[in-house]
Amino acid sequence: xxxxxxxxxxxxxxxxxxxxxxxxxxxxxxxxxxxxxxxxxxxxxxxxxxxxxxxxxxxxxxxxxxxxxxxxxxxxxxxxxxxxxxxxxxxxxxxxxxxxxxxxxxxxxxxxxxxxxxxxxxxxxxxxxxxxxxxxxxxxxxxxxxxxxxxxxxxxxxxxxxxxxxxxxxxxxxxxxxxxxxxxxxxxxxxxxxxxxxxxxxxxxxxxxxxxxxxxxxxxxxxxxxxxxxxxxxxxxxxxxxxxxxxxxxxxxxxxxxxxxxxxxxxxxxxxxxxxxxxxxxxxxxxxxxxxxx
Numbered sequence: 626x627x628x629x630x631x632x633x634x635x636x637x638x639x640x641x642x643x644x645x646x647x648x649x650x651x652x653x654x655x656x657x658x659x660x661x662x663x664x665x666x667x668x669x670x671x672x673x674x675x676x677x678x679x680x681x682x683x684x685x686x687x688x689x690x691x692x693x694x695x696x697x698x699x700x701x702x703x704x705x706x707x708x709x710x711x712x713x714x715x716x717x718x719x720x721x722x723x724x725x726x727x728x729x730x731x732x733x734x735x736x737x738x739x740x741x742x743x744x745x746x747x748x749x750x751x752x753x754x755x756x757x758x759x760x761x762x763x764x765x766x767x768x769x770x771x772x773x774x775x776x777x778x779x780x781x782x783x784x785x786x787x788x789x790x791x792x793x794x795x796x797x798x799x800x801x802x803x804x805x806x807x808x809x810x811x812x813x814x815x816x817x818x819x820x821x822x823x824x825x826x827x828x829x830x831x832x833x834x835x836x837x838x839x840x841x842x843x844x845x846x847x848x849x850x851x852x853x854x855x856x857x858x859x860x861x862x863x864x865x866x867x868x869x870x871x872x873x874x875x876x877x878x879x880x881x882x883x884x885x886x887x888x889x890x891x892x893x894x895x896x897x898x899x900x901x902x903x904x905x906x907x908x909x910x911x912x913x914x915x916x917x918x919x
Contacts (some may be wrong), residue, residue, distance in 0.1 A: 738765030832867020
């Protein structure tokens with residue numbers, strides 16, 4: 626039996642993850658190194674190359690998660706912090722003109738959060754925060770089992786909140802290690818797991834900074850679960866203790882007692898969530914969406 630397919634992309638500040646969604650799973654995917662400082666035309670060409678890599682005859686739609694706010698109806702992306710050329714770019718129009726397929730655009734962390742709610746550790750919860758820690762930090766919200774993105778699709782852009790000498794982006798993402806410790810998070814993770822005291826302390830500090838960001842989110846939304854994604858989530862074991870210690874001073878003890886914070890265990894959450902943009906718009910056209918993840 627042949628099923629329709631969807632090409633899905635998760636565009637970040639340093640790489641683009643892309644794949645092909647078929648019958649409830651990402652059947653194949655690849656990570657492409659991405660030069661976010663490239664020109665507008667170069668970035669468009671690179672995205673097209675990523676799509677072409679997975680495009681097949683049965684493809685019915687293209688769904689893209691982007692690291693910025695979006696007009697989700699028009700598919701225009703605005704003010705991407707890590708992609709300077711994207712001040713205002715009609716990405717949906719460009720891709721629909723190229724492929725004559727339905728194209729859906731939304732924020733990358735919204736896609737991650739939707740994927741976790743449908744397919745990941747967020748299954749079974751009504752109120753979820755997805756928190757991605759990568760080049761920057763951003764949040765996505767599921768409230769009463771529905772994605773909440775705000776009027777301008779900017780809900781969850783917590784990285785821009787002022788904190789200490791800069792913003793949360795600088796202290797709650799991989800940038801913290803580069804700027805304040807002088808080494809990459811990956812290097813420090815290796816050292817910390819080998820017992821190197823300074824590296825262990827660096828991750829402990831990171832956990833405390835992240836607790837500050839999460840405290841703001843708890844006061845606003847009070848979720849059941851926070852799912853951590855992004856590259857830094859791979860080191861959750863190293864900053865978990867500092868995180869919970871930082872949350873010990875939260876003013877409402879019951880909130881902390883009832884809260885689950887857990888890293889994602891699905892590398893394809895953002896791609897799966899992106900596919901939902903199309904599937905949710907056509908709930909009866911693709912009954913195969915309900916297939917269980919293998």
